[in-house]
Amino acid sequence: MTISWYPGHMAKAKRQLQTQLARTDVVIEVCDARLPVSSRNPDLDELVRHKPRILLLNKSDLADPAMTRAWTAHFLAQGITTVAINSLRMSAKVVPLIEKAASARIESAQQRGFKRTVRAMVVGVPNVGKSTLINLIKGRATIKTEDRPGVTRSTQWFRVTPYLELMDSPGMLWPKLEDPLAARRLAFIGSIRDQILDTTKLAEQLLAELMENHAPLVMQRYKLQDPTLKGQALLEAICVSRGYLLRGGVLDMDRAVAAVLDEFRDGRIGKITLESPPQKA
Ligand SMILES: Nc1nc2c(ncn2[C@@H]2O[C@H](COP(=O)(O)OP(=O)(O)OP(=O)(O)O)[C@@H](O)[C@H]2O)c(=O)[nH]1
Ligand SMILES: [Mg+2]
Structure with a gap:
């Protein structure tokens, strides 16, 4: 991105x-x-x-x-x-x-x-x-x-x-966010308008990053059993666990996407810092 x-x-x-x-x-x-x-x-x-x-x-x-x-x-x-x-x-x-x-x-x-x-x-x-x-x-x-x-x-x-x-002053981004990881993380914390982003992809990317370093927090928050779930399957599991269903039992994926982004942004998944300072030699 x-x-x-x-x-x-x-x-x-x-x-x-x-x-x-x-x-x-x-x-x-x-x-x-x-x-x-x-x-x-x-x-x-x-x-x-x-x-x-x-x-x-x-x-x-x-x-x-x-x-x-x-x-x-x-x-x-x-x-x-x-x-x-x-x-x-x-x-x-x-x-x-x-x-x-x-x-x-x-x-x-x-x-x-x-x-x-x-x-x-x-x-x-x-x-x-x-x-x-x-x-x-x-x-x-x-x-x-x-x-x-x-x-x-x-x-x-x-x-x-x-x-x-x-x-x-109005928040400033730099003219071109060439580092895709930095751009993604700025989107995770809500510094880039969701309207210009694919929020489903963003939620999947956020979950991937969280599962890598903070899996227990995600598992606990969404009452999940399987730590190997990834991508869309993980979002679906969150949907099921939360009971986000539309008419006819169809999964309400938009609601799961919004829940993951909102709950990360306001700290409900946990106190999570996404970047570590460089280690001293
Ligand atoms: N949890 C928490 N929320 C904060 C803190 N500071 C600001 N917020 C919330 O972050 C959101 C954005 O705050 P703003 O002050 O509007 O941010 P801004 O930097 O002025 O944003 P722009 O004007 O859009 O560039 C609001 O919902 C604030 O309540 C903080 O230290 N902790
Ligand atoms: Mg402001």
Whole structure:
């Protein structure tokens, strides 16, 4: 699956982001803790170059805690300020991190006798929780969030505390997702619109990946007996086990597909991280 889907609003978002960069002190990169490689946009390195950057591993409540610790250590060892968060819960750690990243500017303003507003832009691939994070820091859920990609349509600044402004931005994918595994995994977590995907194939691919590394969780969730089932047969077994039947006893495969994707996405199959940090030599 090579995804070359790059709608106009994403190209526009990239241009807006470039324009806003000049008035930005810190770049907050939000990625999905379940996918710390594939949910980072490689375009960002070139785009934000010299700005102080913070990496947030969001949705850590859905990820494997041991893996999140390993990933955090991995990025910290690379010199990247990284913290794992859950944007649905209060996390006091983000604001001090932003202030620390902007400390040079804050101090230089202090020396000139005033307290400076810090501006940080929040960027990341679609559906990772950028708007939810801003709502959390603001303390009020006034920005629209939804569990689908492409909710935020344009960049917008919000004053979240007396001396902090955050910029929300539309999720960006890169123009061509040439790595089919990365594209697939972004689709698993709901960063690519299901409407442009073959969801049956996607659910089969997700199950294949889960059965390889987390078979007991899948077997338990769907009350399955046979660990060797694959592909369509596995989806059918899930259908039967759940009793998803249409009139005349026909299997309601669409319902099984939706169940597998939804239940993985909101963590009901288990706290599963799909990518492991490279092993130290
Ligand atoms: N479990 C969990 N869900 C989260 C977390 N953060 C956000 N969500 C959910 O993820 C979904 C997407 O959140 P948004 O804030 O709309 O994501 P976004 O990055 O702004 O998405 P776009 O604007 O489409 O790019 C929503 O259903 C949120 O409730 C988190 O830390 N944990
Ligand atoms: Mg948003």
